[in-house]
Amino acid sequence: MATISGPPANRAEYDCYIERMRETEYPMLKDTLYLDHAGTTPYSKRLMERFHLDMMANLFGNPHSASPSSQRSTLEIEGVRLQLLRFFKADPEDFDLVFTSNATAAIKLVMEAFREQEGGFWYGYHVDSHTSLVGVRECAREHRCFLSDEEVGVWLDEESVEDVAGGLCLLAFPAQSNMNGRRLPLEWCKHVHGLHQRRVYTLLDAAAFASTSAPDLSDASTAADFTAVSLYKIFGFPDLGALIVRKDAAHLFQKRRYFGGGTVDMVVCLKEQWHAKKSGPLHEQLEDGTLPIHSIVALKSAMQTHVELFGTLDQVANHTTALAKQLYDGLVALRHANEALVSTVYTSGEPSYGNSTLQGPIVAFNLRDNRGQWVSNTEVEKLASIKNVHVRTGGVCNPGGVAQSLDLAAWEMRENFSAGHRCGGENDILNGKPTGIIRVSLGVMSTRSDVACFLAFVDEFFVDKTRLLPPLPCLSRPGSSVPRFHVESLTVYPVKSCAGWQIPYATPWEACNEGLAWDREWCIVHQGTGKALSQKQHPRMALIRPSLDFRAGVLRISAPGASEQVTVPLSKDPTYFETAAFFQRDATVCGDPIKARLYTSPVIAGFLTSAIGVPCTLARFPATTGNLPSTRHSKAHLQQTNALSPNTICRPLLLSNESPILTISRSSLNRLNEQIKAKGGKAAHPSVFRANIVLADSPLLPPGHEQPWAEDEWESMRIGGDGGPILEFLGGCRRCQMVCIDQVSGERNQEPFVTLAKTRRFEGRVLFGVHTALVGEKGGGRMIRAGDVVETVARTDQ
Numbered sequence: 001m002a003t004i005s006g007p008p009a010n011r012a013e014y015d016c017y018i019e020r021m022r023e024t025e026y027p028m029l030k031d032t033l034y035l036d037h038a039g040t041t042p043y044s045k046r047l048m049e050r051f052h053l054d055m056m057a058n059l060f061g062n063p064h065s066a067s068p069s070s071q072r073s074t075l076e077i078e079g080v081r082l083q084l085l086r087f088f089k090a091d092p093e094d095f096d097l098v099f100t101s102n103a104t105a106a107i108k109l110v111m112e113a114f115r116e117q118e119g120g121f122w123y124g125y126h127v128d129s130h131t132s133l134v135g136v137r138e139c140a141r142e143h144r145c146f147l148s149d150e151e152v153g154v155w156l157d158e159e160s161v162e163d164v165a166g167g168l169c170l171l172a173f174p175a176q177s178n179m180n181g182r183r184l185p186l187e188w189c190k191h192v193h194g195l196h197q198r199r200v201y202t203l204l205d206a207a208a209f210a211s212t213s214a215p216d217l218s219d220a221s222t223a224a225d226f227t228a229v230s231l232y233k234i235f236g237f238p239d240l241g242a243l244i245v246r247k248d249a250a251h252l253f254q255k256r257r258y259f260g261g262g263t264v265d266m267v268v269c270l271k272e273q274w275h276a277k278k279s280g281p282l283h284e285q286l287e288d289g290t291l292p293i294h295s296i297v298a299l300k301s302a303m304q305t306h307v308e309l310f311g312t313l314d315q316v317a318n319h320t321t322a323l324a325k326q327l328y329d330g331l332v333a334l335r336h337a338n339e340a341l342v343s344t345v346y347t348s349g350e351p352s353y354g355n356s357t358l359q360g361p362i363v364a365f366n367l368r369d370n371r372g373q374w375v376s377n378t379e380v381e382k383l384a385s386i387k388n389v390h391v392r393t394g395g396v397c398n399p400g401g402v403a404q405s406l407d408l409a410a411w412e413m414r415e416n417f418s419a420g421h422r423c424g425g426e427n428d429i430l431n432g433k434p435t436g437i438i439r440v441s442l443g444v445m446s447t448r449s450d451v452a453c454f455l456a457f458v459d460e461f462f463v464d465k466t467r468l469l470p471p472l473p474c475l476s477r478p479g480s481s482v483p484r485f486h487v488e489s490l491t492v493y494p495v496k497s498c499a500g501w502q503i504p505y506a507t508p509w510e511a512c513n514e515g516l517a518w519d520r521e522w523c524i525v526h527q528g529t530g531k532a533l534s535q536k537q538h539p540r541m542a543l544i545r546p547s548l549d550f551r552a553g554v555l556r557i558s559a560p561g562a563s564e565q566v567t568v569p570l571s572k573d574p575t576y577f578e579t580a581a582f583f584q585r586d587a588t589v590c591g592d593p594i595k596a597r598l599y600t601s602p603v604i605a606g607f608l609t610s611a612i613g614v615p616c617t618l619a620r621f622p623a624t625t626g627n628l629p630s631t632r633h634s635k636a637h638l639q640q641t642n643a644l645s646p647n648t649i650c651r652p653l654l655l656s657n658e659s660p661i662l663t664i665s666r667s668s669l670n671r672l673n674e675q676i677k678a679k680g681g682k683a684a685h686p687s688v689f690r691a692n693i694v695l696a697d698s699p700l701l702p703p704g705h706e707q708p709w710a711e712d713e714w715e716s717m718r719i720g721g722d723g724g725p726i727l728e729f730l731g732g733c734r735r736c737q738m739v740c741i742d743q744v745s746g747e748r749n750q751e752p753f754v755t756l757a758k759t760r761r762f763e764g765r766v767l768f769g770v771h772t773a774l775v776g777e778k779g780g781g782r783m784i785r786a787g788d789v790v791e792t793v794a795r796t797d798q
């Protein structure tokens, strides 16, 4: 094991020490900018090795029996319980500690105790509460959300007798907001103890707070009655939570009715129904079933390692407080070239970065472009994921805090919900307001250079350095028709998210309203969840090659490393081939429910499972009913939304990266690749864009006369000259990090997304290629072929 001397006291030296120590102790953080410590913090090598040694050296049995191994477990667990109480400076005379699976389970224990009280309970919670605290209200007789610290203060001063009259009261609040890191006044607990009649109790959610400071329970008279913590947020491992209970509030658990193995001494269940619950310490009454023995044992290693690696909690607090200030100061200082602010930081009140009593190491914010428009957090996430930056975006489980910060009224949230916005959804700016935030949270193993790297990331992608707007190409006269392009190639993707199959040159191919024939006719679904797999999560799907063999009437699928291919009939008639047997099952494609028809063949399932590495099988999209193309569900999840910009009014934009037909231009790709190569990057292969139609400038054009980005201006095109089908352009295709998956090796790169994000971002959307659809039936024929000439019509609406 590497020997590292203890952490230095000086703050600058402490940072250098962490930087160095991290190389050996946190190898998983290498080349990674991990900024989601409020989600969970990573575990050190030393902790895992120490735990491993402990496990190898000792036999731990199930506690509460007489064997030596069982005795050892009991002894260890009680030792760890005491040590953990001491970690929070809690005197075991005054406090008991109950192990739970997480902080939420600790909160639920308190809720259950209050629910059993006669007359129920009145519940008050602070608006900054985590969802897990908010949910307690559903079990209360009455509840109130305090919208500010002042409201809590007024309530406490008035001792609001009418609220208390009916029975018990529970006041809950977070010690630190998990959204923006603000620390709430802990004096409230003391204040409550001073209230007459002792009917108000306090539940302190210290899950976020404890990750870089420990709640100090050294004075029981000022401590909360119930303190919930998530231990993995402090130590990275093990995955445990705890509830620390002031013993003089322990009687509230007496009304608990449930018992289980571990919380009962004697049970009679034959003729008579009788049981004797455990009457010892509180934790014995509440820890149902077998304790997570090994996790609790691991805590011992976790506590020891924590102090060795990080020193005192004061050192931890000083270090993280300074980093948070550096981050906050850096973010608010960012300006676009036109002086417009880049970030809006949410602080609920005066910012207090630098003061560890008032502020923890979390910064919540959103970004704006140089015209003051919000940057979509989905875009931030895409770039962050390419750059290996780990942040959290969205509602971050803090409904009140997020609504207050974003000034979202309840009706707006309901409206957003019905407009399809869910936590983690793609559509994150509605009615001109963001629906979520970006949260950067620091941990004790974060460093000054992490903060600097994050600021550089924002600066690189979201700060506009030039005052100029990107020039819009306007090469073709509006309304004019210029046959200077031709179809370079046509590709279909018979199996969604797998490799494309190029249609042989000059072969006539049918374009239908819902796409090219045989495009996305099949998909691969997870056998457990029924979800259609996508390349975003499973880059190896790029290596699965479907091909259409019309002579044999089959789809063949091959995969690297597999000597055999699998084949399924092109015909939808299940009696046609043995491998065609289907069963229907509910599945989802991009979140939309469909009735997929899964192949029953174990050979197909085995083949795809070993190729992708998750249990999956092939499914065919449901048969079309009649000749209605719109019922082909492969395209049914296309979403339409409002216009992208004044230029594209009435032009539906498809959010999904699938569209009936996707068209890209070779000249645009060449231009993009010149830009990538100028920065020393690797040029993008056209296959990464997964287009159906690749257009190219006419080969007869003199050099230098190509028209990159001409497609931005097009309204429609006719393919194949007079009588050929007319296709309409529906809007730019919004790109994500999937374009970085090399379609030959399955590897992930940073390009072309990084350059696209810098050169092709319009109103927060990174566009490359255009969504295309056949115009009705009247527009002429339906057949197109590679080599056909293309006449384009430019938009006239500008």
Ligand SMILES: *Cc1c(COP(=O)(O)O)cnc(C)c1O
Pocket (backbone or CB within 6 Å): 038, 101, 102, 103, 104, 105, 130, 132, 174, 176, 177, 178, 205, 206, 207, 208, 209, 229, 230, 241
């Ligand atoms: C993380 C967190 C929770 C939930 O903790 P779990 O361990 O996931 O149950 C609750 N409250 C706050 C403030 C948190 O940060």
